Amino acid sequence: MSISNTKISHLGDSSIVVKFSDKINPEDNDKVYSFYKFITEKNYSFVKDIIPTYNSVSIEYLQDEKTFFEIKELLMSLIEKLGDKKFEYEKKIINIPVKYGGKYGPDINFVADHCKISRKKLVELHTGVDYRVYMIGFSPGFPYLGGMNSQIECPRLKKPRINVPAGSVGIAEKQTGIYPIDSPGGWQIIGKTFLTLFDISNEIPSLIAPGNIIRFRED
Known part of the structure; x- marks a missing residue:
């Protein structure tokens, strides 16, 4: 998972969007859920909600704990650490x-x-x-x-x-x-x-x- 292909942007006053692609396909959706699972397990105190979609993850955060730029820097670091780790799910x-x-x-x-x-x-x-x-x-x-x-x-x-x-x-x-x-x-x-x-x-x-x-x- 490369940060170069990932866009991180504001969504309103207290949300941030991590967008992995403009496409809808299984490969990019796997990236979404790999990242969703990864950040959910971190249990950050500043995170209010995490919402996965087709090709992005939205994170609602507490403004009094972290700024947008602090969270963006953290997320970029997490994406690099995640690397090519795949979303593991029950193929049901x-x-x-x-x-x-x-x-x-x-x-x-x-x-x-x-x-x-x-x-x-x-x-x-x-x-x-x-x-x-x-x-x-x-x-x-x-x-x-x-x-x-x-x-x-x-x-x-x-x-x-x-x-x-x-x-x-x-x-x-x-x-x-x-x-x-x-x-x-x-x-x-x-x-x-x-x-x-x-x-x-x-x-x-x-x-x-x-x-x-x-x-x-x-x-």
Whole structure:
């Protein structure tokens, strides 16, 4: 991991962003989680929160303990120390059974028409690839997935729904994802899984973690 390819910048008054790339790919996402794990284990007193994304890590800090420039210098040193150490994660494959269409996928016809394909072909394309989990965000346990076939890209809803049921599988632009809890949302809903993706009573609430591989299958 080279500091020469890494950008460190302000984000508001008390946050700093470490950006490893402008791209979205598994290699750069591994760098994100290598650094995230590395700095989390340091347990610095000035750090309030650490947020990993596709290709960057945001750090919210206490201004009365460290300045931006002090933290930037420290982070540069940590990146150099980390070197080529890889993010070690459980290479877990999670199969997600999905009921496509009907009352579970109210937008499936729109997506198929937009993409100029049949519903059957849409399901084939959606289930035909492995999806890497790049990050968890938006709502607790919501997985942002990479690898969707470009043939099924479609726009978001013009007007977001007030409530999208837990388990809903959606598409928005270049992404597909699963709503782990009931929440507002603007993705085109094509199906639903009855797996529980997020349960606060579990020791590990989220079924899905960064680095996992998701495989959708028609139920």
